[in-house]
Amino acid sequence: MHSVLTRGNTVLAYALSVLACLTFACFLSTVFLDYVTDSKIKTVKVVVKNVPDYSASREKNDLGYLTFDLQADLTHLFNWNVKQLFLYLTAEYKTENNELNQVRIHQQSKVNHL
Structure with missing residues (x-):
């Protein structure tokens, strides 16, 4: 079984990855x-x-x-x-x-x- 810290790290890493993708999509929508x-x-x-x-x-x-x-x-x-x-x-x-x-x-x- 995974510990609370391992699960928190996984959720945080996934949330940061989604935010990074959304930020890049915002950049692409106005850069050109x-x-x-x-x-x-x-x-x-x-x-x-x-x-x-x-x-x-x-x-x-x-x-x-x-x-x-x-x-x-x-x-x-x-x-x-x-x-x-x-x-x-x-x-x-x-x-x-x-x-x-x-x-x-x-x-x-x-x-x-x-």
């Missing part, structure tokens, strides 16, 4: 999906002001305002495994001091289920 979409972006207004930075020193720094129109259909990116998207836009510009400046703008998008 195409997560690329077309988008159209149009810059509406760009304003760069030279303002003093009182937090560190009295030097003036650039403060930019960017207004843009983004059109993209993101509905096909959501599936049973995707509940939230993190989008970002990188704006590049030149100044007298630097040849290349980059600013990243973040946006968070969620799915609301009723």
Whole structure:
């Protein structure tokens, strides 16, 4: 007769094997999906002001305002495994001091289920 520890080990090993197979099946269900979409972006207004930075020193720094129109259909990116998207836009510009400046703008998008 098998002991309680032997039977517990058998049940645990079987449960872990089933969970590993289910995890791999979940992986296979979304790994080959195409997560690329077309988008159209149009810059509406760009304003760069030279303002003093009182937090560190009295030097003036650039403060930019960017207004843009983004059109993209993101509905096909959501599936049973995707509940939230993190989008970002990188704006590049030149100044007298630097040849290349980059600013990243973040946006968070969620799915609301009723």
